[in-house]
Amino acid sequence: MSYGFVRLYRRDWTPEQVRRRVDSLAAAGMVLSHPRTGRITAISGAWETIGEQVEMDRDGLLAAMAGLGEKGFTFQYWMTDDEDADVICTLRQAGDGVVVEDYGLDGFGGPVYRKGQDTVIRRLLAEFRATGPATVGLVVDRWGPSQETDLDDIVTGGPTPVTITPELMVLRPEVAHRHPELRNLVPFGDFLARDTDGILALAPS
Secondary structure, three states, X not given: OOOOEEEEEEOOOOHHHHHHHHHHHXXXXXXXXXXXXXXXXXXXXXXXXXXXXXXXXXXXXXXHHHOXXXXXXXXXXXXOOEEEEEEEEEEEEEEOOEEEEEEEOOOOOHHHHHHHHHHHHHHHHHHHHHHHHHEEEEEEEOOOHHHHOOHHHHHOOOOOOOOOOOOEEEEOHHXXXXXXXXXXXXXXXXXXXXXXXXXXXXXXX
């Protein structure tokens, strides 16, 4: 089973920024409401009900997204063109005012998994560009082995070395230059990227 993900690191996570993110993803085909049932669901983190869907209304979910506590908040996006495909999103704090948007890539099965992954990755690369000065970094790992590394520390400028390289790392130049183990970096806007899988080609021009 895959545990792939896209992680977008940013600052300035205000209620207005939350609404902008949700509305922008909805315009691109990732919505909070299930296309058939209309249900909006969070994923419980409580010990007694962990992993279960918890139905919420839009206002309640947006408030939970904006009011992150130490434990973070997990919920579901749905793909408008495939009602069986969901994207689990976990929001959490990484310290120093940085918020991590962690989007799962595991909601696509069978031989179409890569096409589904690419659909999500393409949309999140567009979000990365649209975030502007609040953007801190981006990581794409199709299968998840880099979860064993402290990616939060790396992306935010800490000393952790990159021992497992995900398919794509997009870092601020001053952060990227601290990691000589990252070779063949290419520019991506104001950032530098290590792209071993041609993922940047998915970014809208």
